[in-house]
Amino acid sequence: MELSRRTFFKVAGVAGATAVAGGRLEASPQVVPAAGAAAMLVDTTRCAGCRACEAACAEVNGLPAPVASPAAGTRVTDTSHFTVVSRYLPSPDGAPHFVKRQCNHCLEPGCASACPVKAIEKTPEGPVVYHRDRCMGCRYCMMACPFEIPKYEYEKAVPYVRKCEFCAERQARGLAPACASVCPSGALTFGPREDLIEEARTRIYQHPDRYVHHVYGEHEVGGLSWLYLSDVLFDRIGLQTDLGKHGFAELTQASLAAVPFVITLWPPFLMALYTFAKRREEAGSVEEADHE
Amino acid sequence: MSDTSTRAAAIRPWMTEKIFLGLSLPDYLRSLATPFNAVAALIVAAGVPIIAWRFLHGLGSTTNLSQTSPWGLWIGLDMMSGVALAAGGYTIAGAVYVFGLKEYRPILRAAVLTGFLGYVFAVFGLLVDLGQPWRIAYPIFYSAGPTSVMYEVGWCVALYTTVLAIEFLPPVFEWLGLRQLRERAVQIAIGAVVLGIVLSTLHQSSLGALFLLTPTKLHPLWYSSFIPLYFFISSIAAGLGMVILESATSHRLFRDRLDPRKHVDLDALTLGLARGASVVLFTYVFLKLQGLADSGDWPYLWSGYGAWYVFELGGLALVPCFLLAHAARTANVRLARIAAALTVLGVVLNRLNVSIIAMNWQPPVRYVPSAMEVVTSLCIITLGVLTFRWIVNRMPVLAEHPDYRDAH
Numbered sequence: 147m148e149l150s151r152r153t154f155f156k157v158a159g160v161a162g163a164t165a166v167a168g169g170r171l172e173a174s175p176q177v178v179p180a181a182g183a184a185a186m187l188v189d190t191t192r193c194a195g196c197r198a199c200e201a202a203c204a205e206v207n208g209l210p211a212p213v214a215s216p217a218a219g220t221r222v223t224d225t226s227h228f229t230v231v232s233r234y235l236p237s238p239d240g241a242p243h244f245v246k247r248q249c250n251h252c253l254e255p256g257c258a259s260a261c262p263v264k265a266i267e268k269t270p271e272g273p274v275v276y277h278r279d280r281c282m283g284c285r286y287c288m289m290a291c292p293f294e295i296p297k298y299e300y301e302k303a304v305p306y307v308r309k310c311e312f313c314a315e316r317q318a319r320g321l322a323p324a325c326a327s328v329c330p331s332g333a334l335t336f337g338p339r340e341d342l343i344e345e346a347r348t349r350i351y352q353h354p355d356r357y358v359h360h361v362y363g364e365h366e367v368g369g370l371s372w373l374y375l376s377d378v379l380f381d382r383i384g385l386q387t388d389l390g391k392h393g394f395a396e397l398t399q400a401s402l403a404a405v406p407f408v409i410t411l412w413p414p415f416l417m418a419l420y421t422f423a424k425r426r427e428e429a430g431s432v433e434e435a436d437h438e
Numbered sequence: 439m440s441d442t443s444t445r446a447a448a449i450r451p452w453m454t455e456k457i458f459l460g461l462s463l464p465d466y467l468r469s470l471a472t473p474f475n476a477v478a479a480l481i482v483a484a485g486v487p488i489i490a491w492r493f494l495h496g497l498g499s500t501t502n503l504s505q506t507s508p509w510g511l512w513i514g515l516d517m518m519s520g521v522a523l524a525a526g527g528y529t530i531a532g533a534v535y536v537f538g539l540k541e542y543r544p545i546l547r548a549a550v551l552t553g554f555l556g557y558v559f560a561v562f563g564l565l566v567d568l569g570q571p572w573r574i575a576y577p578i579f580y581s582a583g584p585t586s587v588m589y590e591v592g593w594c595v596a597l598y599t600t601v602l603a604i605e606f607l608p609p610v611f612e613w614l615g616l617r618q619l620r621e622r623a624v625q626i627a628i629g630a631v632v633l634g635i636v637l638s639t640l641h642q643s644s645l646g647a648l649f650l651l652t653p654t655k656l657h658p659l660w661y662s663s664f665i666p667l668y669f670f671i672s673s674i675a676a677g678l679g680m681v682i683l684e685s686a687t688s689h690r691l692f693r694d695r696l697d698p699r700k701h702v703d704l705d706a707l708t709l710g711l712a713r714g715a716s717v718v719l720f721t722y723v724f725l726k727l728q729g730l731a732d733s734g735d736w737p738y739l740w741s742g743y744g745a746w747y748v749f750e751l752g753g754l755a756l757v758p759c760f761l762l763a764h765a766a767r768t769a770n771v772r773l774a775r776i777a778a779a780l781t782v783l784g785v786v787l788n789r790l791n792v793s794i795i796a797m798n799w800q801p802p803v804r805y806v807p808s809a810m811e812v813v814t815s816l817c818i819i820t821l822g823v824l825t826f827r828w829i830v831n832r833m834p835v836l837a838e839h840p841d842y843r844d845a846h
Contacts, residue, residue, distance in 0.1 A: 224505065256651050258585070259585045259586065260588065261586055261588075262576075262583040262586040262588040262589035262592055263576045264581050264582070264583040265583075277581075280581040281569070281570065282569065282570050282571070282573035282574060282577075283568045283569020283570045283571075283573070284568060285508035285569070286648070286651075288505070289509060289648075289655070290651035298503075298505065298569065299569075300497045300498030300501075300504075301498040302496050303496050304570065388654065389654060394651055397651055401587060401643070401647040402584075402585070402587065402590065408639050408640055409636060409640070412635065412639060416532075416635055416636075417632060420535065420536045420628060420632070423536065423537055424538060426538065427540075
């Protein structure tokens with residue numbers, strides 16, 4: 147069998163070129179956030195725990211009214227409560243701390259990079275939205291979210307993922323998210339992310355004794371659209387501090403970038419092995435024939 | 439009228455020969471009354487209503503899945519383990535076609551069939567697990583999510599199941615007596631095999647890459663950036679182990695389907711597979727240790743999870759590695775089969791550890807599968823075994839069809 151060296155290199159060359167081009171396609175980042183992309187600053191020192199945000203969220207999203215008087219400690223969102231305010235008692239003087247929790251709308255969301263059908267998408271405007279008409283229910287977004295925000299309707303025969311969408315529809319109409327529009331204490335500030343980071347730094351600078359000198363969400367998992375200020379260590383009010391600074395979308399990039407290389411380099415390599423094996427076998431049978 | 443009656447007259451002997459194993463229908467039905475079938479029927483009879491219930495009332499009515507544990511036994515066992523154990527298809531096909539190890543040809547068809555059914559029933563398990571399984575083709579036909587590892591897995595599994603079906607066409611056509619189609623199917627074999635190896639390389643590793651997105655949830659001893667490589671290498675060991683076990687079982691249970699005129703030295707093949715599996719397992723253990731050294735997660739070894747990790751890697755990877763090597767050297771076929779069973783168990787345990795047991799290791803809430811989940815998984819596995827037996831009893835899988843002997 148005559149597999150010419152030229153043919154082989156032609157195949158390998160084409161394969162290599164495709165792999166390089168393909169690699170760039172697969173590994174490209176998902177969404178470049180627009181300048182002025184929406185964000186929210188949560189100043190936990192200003193939150194009075196009135197939970198008007200919970201009620202407004204429930205109303206806008208057509209969800210049942212919030213629970214009456216929840217116990218202290220971390221509360222989590224569920225399929226009918228997209229935002230919850232937890233009450234913590236971290237300091238010896240017993241003063242309660244309130245922390246609102248919802249989807250953080252990561253800049254490089256793990257959930258969106260995990261979704262095989264683009265049912266979850268990071269929009270350039272800021273919100274991480276959910277297209278229910280695409281979702282097949284694999285629940286990989288739930289695995290991929292370090293904040294455990296996407297929640298699944300396990301009780302339904304036709305289930306969907308439920309989570310805060312940052313009131314993307316209201317934002318499109320020029321309105322602030324429901325929670326921010328009703329917050330009476332000034333704990334929630336809605337605006338462009340760059341401005342809010344400036345604002346947060348200014349508050350720390352002006353009141354260095356009051357705040358922990360860190361804007362939670364500026365760099366966590368590659369940056370969040372929801373930023374937090376606190377006067378006690380963040381892990382004492384239920385915010386994870388072990389997440390690192392890399393966006394989750396990066397975690398699988400190397401693996402995906404290898405795909406085109408495997409697709410294009412494996413076949414010629416395997417075909418070469420096949421050719422060698424075949425030739426060896428033919429040579430073997432010729433020898434046998436000679437002996438006979 | 440006469441046309442339909444002649445057709446009916448032609449169909450009956452065909453049914454008798456092809457479907458009822460040469461028996462009349464009553465005799466065939468009587469032959470099904472065996473203890474094995476009784477147990478299988480019981481499992482299927484318990485599983486099917488549970489699956490129906492799950493579709494009527496949702497996953498919450500049947501499973502212990504929760505908001506913190508969205509993946510359970512059906513993903514960990516049926517999908518993750520099922521696909522790894524189905525790796526014998528591409529491993530043996532690669533050995534025979536690409537590496538030219540023709541002596542393994544007698545066990546190739548059974549390995550391909552095991553692989554094919556492994557995938558079919560892994561996908562079946564996935565259909566039961568997906569929230570909206572009727573949308574399973576959405577990644578391919580409706581809304582592509584190319585940033586997702588699962589998108590890639592979906593494509594690969596869909597394509598590779600097709601490739602395995604193509605690889606298994608020759609025995610199907612021999613069974614049906616379609617000589618020309620069989621020739622065509624044989625001609626495209628090498629292409630299918632190469633494509634199969636490429637697709638397997640991709641998705642066996644990508645099933646591991648799925649867990650790259652869970653750095654805060656998966657225990658550090660199991661989380662590693664090398665996890666795609668671990669999954670790929672261990673799938674080869676699992677595939678070889680499964681082929682050793684499956685060929686041993688088949689050659690005992692289906693002795694009447696073997697070709698009496700063509701003696702296959704299964705012992706020699708088993709020892710060869712054992713040698714291969716030993717080398718692969720050694721590579722796997724070495725890579726795992728390298729990953730451990732790279733991450734510096736040694737201190738975790740002195741914990742409960744650490745002991746579990748040592749049990750998995752030492753007891754069910756390194757020990758079978760040495761046992762396989764010893765068996766191959768001393769020509770101890772029995773030991774090779776025991777070690778193969780340990781290997782398979784080890785890979786299954788690894789998949790369960792990564793997807794369930796070492797997942798969410800910090801929160802107090804632990805996922806334990808419900809009885810209904812266990813029965814459903816058993817039901818799916820049983821259906822796979824029954825389908826395997828149905829096909830082996832009818833098609834030339836363990837021996838070549840008399841009409842096509844030596845026609846390669």
